[in-house]
Structure formats: C-alpha cells, structure tokens
Amino acid sequence: MKVEINYSPPETIITVPSPEATYPFEINGELQNVVDFSCYIDGEYTNAHEEFFCHWMESPNYYPIYSLAEIYDFQQAEYEYMFKMQNIEFNYMKGSRKDTFFVKAIICSQKQFKEYYPYLHANGSMLNLSLWSLKQDVFRLEERECESPYPVKRTKNNRTRLVKLKWIANTPIATLNENTTLFWVGYDGDYITAFSNDGHFSTIETLQKIMPEKVELVTDYEWE
16 A cells, blocks of 8 residues: 655744634644645545554554544534444534534544544545544644634725624644644545654654555655
8 A cells, every 4th residue: 555645844834823824723832744644545535545544543552542623513413423322532612613613532442533534534525624633632722813814895884895804713723742743634635634743753764664564655656
C-alpha cells in the first residue's frame, strides 16, 4: 500500500482564525511538523484510507484518543446512537452556527476508533470540522467575535451602506504541547493533515518507522 504524503513549512501556516487562515481552527503552541496524508491510496480514492488509519491507530500507545467534531443538528441522533452502541463517552457544546453542535468524544480502544472513523471522515467530507488527538486532550472552545469576510447591504433611515456582519461564536482551539499529535480531516475528505511535535513526524524516514507493515510512504506518487 503506497500512501502519498506532503510536508508543509510551519512558518507558512496561518494559525489564527481569519479569512486567510490555513485551517478552520486556531492552533496554539510550537508548530513543528505539518504532514498531509493523501486519501488517494495507491492512486485511487477508495476505502483503503480507512483501512490505513484504523490499522495505524491499533497501537495501544495512542490511546485514549480525543476527538472534536462540529456536526449539524440533523446528525445528532445518528451520532448519539453510535456512541451509545460503542460505549463511547461524549458531550455536546454549542456550535459556531445556529444549526450545529460541537461533539467531543473520548475513544479508548481500536474497536471504538474503527467504528467512529467513518463518521469523522464523512463529516470532513461535508466541510465540517473533524479532529482527533493522540493521548492528550488538546481541544477547547472559546467565544470569539467573528466578522463576515465580505460586506453586505444594510438599509436604515432610507440610506443603504455596506457593512461587515459581526457575531459571537464558539471557536475551536488546539494547543500543541510536548509530543502532541493531532489529525484534521481536510476539505472534501481528500486528505488528512497531521500536526505533531513528535520527532517521528520530522522526516519521511522517521515517520516510516511508525507505519503499519506493508505501508510505504511516498512524496511523489507515480500514476500508472
């Protein structure tokens, strides 16, 4: 199984929420390694990425795994049923929009992660936030003032002008401590990004050492 990865220079990452932000959450702490794992395994977009990540997360050294996801209200019943069936501890928090919730879960076994991974990936494919971290609970929410990136028309006393809307919303924040590793399901679910201060993530050679058997990391996949 060949998995294509790509390293991004941490100094190019915009970690504070803004219209130009690199990711839809804030990152605090020292950002050392940013690695994109393509979900096109062996050159094809299949469920092989699920096999890859679930196999990788089999190590007991990675648990507990903490997850933070923002879901729509119509997904709530489905998530609750899955959590209860798998005995996964979870709680809800107010989302960044009226029709969303943040759900935080504690995953204690490989079996639980295998059941939850399809939900995380599908949620990311819907352009919703899906994060998980290894061993450490690095996620929190803070109320922040948000501003619309583009002005809208507003009329008052027969006068129309362009204004940028402002509102208060929960903002997800990930704090990188020593030996922190967290994953984010990228836009459209085409890739998953790892943020890590673990030395294993510093080069492709050191990262290869913690890969499951029969997984080969490549930086430039040759399409056949």
